[in-house]
Amino acid sequence: MISFTQIETALGSIVQSNNDISKSIGWSAEEIENKTGIKQRYLADVDETAEMLAEQAVSKFEIASLKDVDLIISVSNTQSIDFPNISNRIHSFLGLSENVQCFGINHGCSGFVDAILLTYSLFDSNFSKKALIITSDTYQKFINKDNRSIKTIFSDGASATLLTKDLETGWCLKNKVVNSQLNSQTFLERKLTNKDSEISMNGPQVLLFSINTVAKNLISICPQDREFILFPHQAGKIVIESLKKKLPSSAIILENYQEYGNLVSTSIPKLMEDNFNDYPENELMILSGFGVGLSHTSILLEKNKSL
Amino acid sequence: MKNEQLIREILELKQDLEIHEDDEIEEYGFDSLASINLITYISENSDAEIDPEDIESFKTIRDLDNFISSKLN
Numbered sequence A: 001m002i003s004f005t006q007i008e009t010a011l012g013s014i015v016q017s018n019n020d021i022s023k024s025i026g027w028s029a030e031e032i033e034n035k036t037g038i039k040q041r042y043l044a045d046v047d048e049t050a051e052m053l054a055e056q057a058v059s060k061f062e063i064a065s066l067k068d069v070d071l072i073i074s075v076s077n078t079q080s081i082d083f084p085n086i087s088n089r090i091h092s093f094l095g096l097s098e099n100v101q102c103f104g105i106n107h108g109c110s111g112f113v114d115a116i117l118l119t120y121s122l123f124d125s126n127f128s129k130k131a132l133i134i135t136s137d138t139y140q141k142f143i144n145k146d147n148r149s150i151k152t153i154f155s156d157g158a159s160a161t162l163l164t165k166d167l168e169t170g171w172c173l174k175n176k177v178v179n180s181q182l183n184s185q186t187f188l189e190r191k192l193t194n195k196d197s198e199i200s201m202n203g204p205q206v207l208l209f210s211i212n213t214v215a216k217n218l219i220s221i222c223p224q225d226r227e228f229i230l231f232p233h234q235a236g237k238i239v240i241e242s243l244k245k246k247l248p249s250s251a252i253i254l255e256n257y258q259e260y261g262n263l264v265s266t267s268i269p270k271l272m273e274d275n276f277n278d279y280p281e282n283e284l285m286i287l288s289g290f291g292v293g294l295s296h297t298s299i300l301l302e303k304n305k306s307l
Numbered sequence B: 001m002k003n004e005q006l007i008r009e010i011l012e013l014k015q016d017l018e019i020h021e022d023d024e025i026e027e028y029g030f031d032s033l034a035s036i037n038l039i040t041y042i043s044e045n046s047d048a049e050i051d052p053e054d055i056e057s058f059k060t061i062r063d064l065d066n067f068i069s070s071k072l073n
Helices: A017-027 A029-036 A050-058 A086-094 A111-124 A203-219 A236-246 A264-278 B004-011 B030-043 B063-072
Strands: A002-011 A014-017 A042-043 A069-074 A102-104 A128-135 A157-163 A171-180 A188-190 A199-201 A226-232 A251-253 A284-291 A297-301
Touching: A002 A050, A002 A111, A002 A171, A002 A264, A014 A017, A014 A069, A017 A029, A042 A203, A050 A086, A050 A128, A069 A086, A069 A111, A086 A102, A086 A128, A102 A111, A111 A128, A111 A157, A111 A171, A111 A188, A111 A264, A111 A284, A111 A297, A128 A199, A128 A264, A157 A264, A171 A203, A203 A284, A203 A297, A203 B030, A226 A264, A236 A251, A236 B030, A264 A284, B004 B030, B004 B063
Parallel strands: A069 A102, A069 A128, A226 A251, A226 A284
Antiparallel strands: A002 A157, A014 A042, A128 A157, A171 A297, A188 A199, A284 A297
């Protein structure tokens, strides 16, 4: 069982309004908001890297609370350094013990949930008791300025989530559902061999995956007769509105894409940071990540009530 | 053409531009953004599911018109 002990985030330092990009995109600010639902985005500055944003997020912790961390997992598609991964950098940044296990996952919007699943396994097998999950992405650095279908959606940011093994009041993993769609790996990708290593996205296919495959499979683990909180990846207005139509009325579906856009791997931790403590009586929740792959991982968690 | 006004909105065409059923949709700038407009409209206005292959299957304005009718009816 896992306690979400603390979640901290750091966003790109440039706040970009719809007015700021209206001219280059060719839509009015109002049109951008009507189409995407997004009011503003956060962009990393030219010299602000995924690694630096991760350090900013971790810096918000009291260092003493991290000293007995024994596992660091980082999630990123857009490290500025191919290897080693961000977990190693954060390990040194914090000056932790040399017995800490550090590894990284090259993954996008599903990555945070996959990292939590891995943490459950390592906690259950007694190989770890306290884990730090780092997410960090700077997609906006790799989007062509004329690509209006994705320029309007993504934000840059990082998160650090402290997970503690907690057999008394932690969250039990009750169910999971995963999908890896065949022959869809090119629908959202960044080829390092391309000039400027730009991100390309087949918007219609990614959208259909989200509103068809993800919704259909997510429903399979939704409690029908008990209220639960859903922390979905903030893919955008169309996807969130589609989930509202398709999921059972027992779902309280949280959203913040209007304020932050799509933060990729940091999307769900940012949503949890903003909302998790507003539902102290909450006993059931689903974390649902989907995107690059194309992939989908959702987990149903239930608060332990043994005490 | 049953869905002319909707097709104009999906393709973001000016009102005074004539459209013809037998013309290819590429001539009117049908691209990924138009596909997203189409998916969004159908998603918001019906419970019909769109097959990923459907979205790349129509060639002419008539195909698009028939596709929209099949999903909305």
